[in-house]
Amino acid sequence: MASALGMTATLAGCGGPGDSSDVTLRLVAADYGDSKANSSQKYWDKLVDAYEADHPGVDVEVSVYPWTDVDRKVKEMVAAGHAPDMAQIGAYADYAAKGQLYKVDDVLSIPVQANFESQLTDAGEMDRTQYGMPFAASTRLLFFNKTLFSQAGLTPPETWDELAADARALKAKGVKFPYALPLGPEEAQAETMQWLLSGGDGYTDDVGTYSIDSQQNVDTFDWLKDELVGKGLTGPVAPAKLNRADAFAAFTRGEVGMLSGHPTLMKTAAAKGVKFGMVPMPGVDGRAKATMGVADWMMAFKKNGHGEQVGDFLDYVYDDKNVLAFSHEYDLLPVTSSASDAMAADKDDADLAPFLEELPTAVLYPVGKTSWAGVSADVKKQIAKAVSPGGSPAGILGSLQIAATTADSAAQSQG
Known part of the structure; x- marks a missing residue:
């Protein structure tokens, strides 16, 4: 199954809009739900349907696995030469160290990249270059x-x-x-x-x-x-x-x-x-000077050469409405400044406010x-x-x- 997930149209390096007419992007993602009813597959299916409606030339296939399996699945796919275009998992450093990931500034637009919370951006860097895009965060x-x-x-x-x-x-x-x-x-x-x-x-x-x-x-x-x-x-x-x-x-x-x-x-x-x-x-x-923060990571693999299409899709993934929808579904904190500001201003999110207040001083694992x-x-x-x-x-x-x-x-x- 893993190899089938990784098979991709051989359109490496395609550039102009006309060239992307039949690109299939493949994303492997972790499941944050605790039942079929709130599986992350539902979140991604809804997001992808909306994206594809506005981008008829791009298909996005998302495969969701439990946290117990997802890191291993991606590792197996990469080892078999069938890396997905994107993976949303627990760690990025091994892939970055092997030169398998796009730099974040090679895929995301500048406004989207600049919108990440600063300490999450820092945690996504290896040798002062960002390869990991924070996807979800929490504090204690x-x-x-x-x-x-x-x-x-x-x-x-x-x-x-x-x-x-x-x-x-x-x-x-x-x-x-x-x-x-x-x-x-x-x-x-x-x-x-x-x-x-x-x-x-x-x-x-x-x-x-x-x-x-x-x-x-x-x-x-x-x-x-x-x-x-x-x-x-x-x-x-x-x-x-x-x-x-x-x-x-x-x-x-x-x-x-x-x-x-x-x-x-x-x-x-x-x-x-x-x-x-x-x-x-x-x-x-x-009170402690700092609390613990945890982030999970999105990364983009270079293997299939779909950097432009991946970047456009991820710009959409990190739109406030999508970031907030995911945060609300799973009681997690937004990873972007604008979505964090929106959550802080929303009375319906008052229960998450104490966690949100801890995020600016949170210290993350040394995931780089x-x-x-x-x-x-x-x-x-x-x-x-x-x-x-x-x-x-x-x-x-x-x-x-x-x-x-x-x-x-x-x-x-x-x-």
């Missing part, structure tokens, strides 16, 4: 159960000390997970990054060099181990065994006092009748590094050991740092 906030907080006479925390004190009070009231700390393999790299940022550092320093074992990061995990996990404030499931999906599900059952969450948790919690509030993530001495995928996988496997009984935060972060530095050096020598 601290969710808290208002009912449980009210019963314990608490207010939402602004500092780590207050968070620990609130967790102790919640535990005394019998709350199952005072603070849910999902460091299981599903998405441990996200919870880790949120805490590293909360402690004043992150995965990389200001010039993009891995700094996983910095003193600030070690201090952060020392605190988590000693003040939360070690004092039994993270619940009956060890952080190593707690995945994000399970933590979210426990929150919707009213079993969690606090956790770090993204916009999709709002809908599921509300549907279960959980009364919740959201505040910026606490920092050591006050080809080594990041391996480093992220290492974090998922290893980081929970740092807070386990007898675990050493300095030791675990140190070993992760060595592996990251080695992988980064190898990637740069191949580049």
Whole structure:
């Protein structure tokens, strides 16, 4: 099936409008829906129908795959020599490093390219050239159960000390997970990054060099181990065994006092009748200077030579009405400044406003590094050991740092 998806009319390099009379563009995209009813295929089918109605010379075929499969599908297609024209997936760096992608300024019009939120543009760059186009974004906030907080006479925390004190009070009231700390393999790299940022550092320093074992990061995990996990404030499931999906599900059952969450948790919690509030993530001495942002990526492959047609289609994809339609369907944040302004001004989007306010200072994964995928996988496997009984935060972060530095050096020598 993958090879069939990648087969394309041999019209490489076609230029004028007359030459594009029978071009077929193929896009492979990820599914953001959780059922057939809200599958991303519906979003793309509607968008493509509208585009094709105004562009009779271009057909666009979109194949949507679950997140568990889509990155692998694209990798297989590219390896088989049948790259799609476009892919909307989780990472772009490997393809950019191999020279397989168009530069963004070779496909998008200047107004559309300039409209991306600046930190998302930066995250889409490799060696100061943009190859990744942000497609969807989210940020994180601290969710808290208002009912449980009210019963314990608490207010939402602004500092780590207050968070620990609130967790102790919640535990005394019998709350199952005072603070849910999902460091299981599903998405441990996200919870880790949120805490590293909360402690004043992150995965990389200001010039993009891995700094996983910095003193600030070690201090952060020392605190988590000693003040939360070690004092039994993270619940009956060890952080190593707690995945994000399970933590979210426990929150919707009213079993969690606090956790770090993204916009999709709002809908599921509300549907279960959980009364919740959201505040910026606490920092050591006050609200964290930065929160975590996540973006997914659109990229354009050079293989089929359809750069002009791809650019025209993507200009349409990034029109405000389409960006906002996607954001509304899946409780995600717009990736363009104009759509963000429109969302901020719309009273119907008030529930997303706190997440939107965090976006300008959000820090993203170092996705411009080809080594990041391996480093992220290492974090998922290893980081929970740092807070386990007898675990050493300095030791675990140190070993992760060595592996990251080695992988980064190898990637740069191949580049």
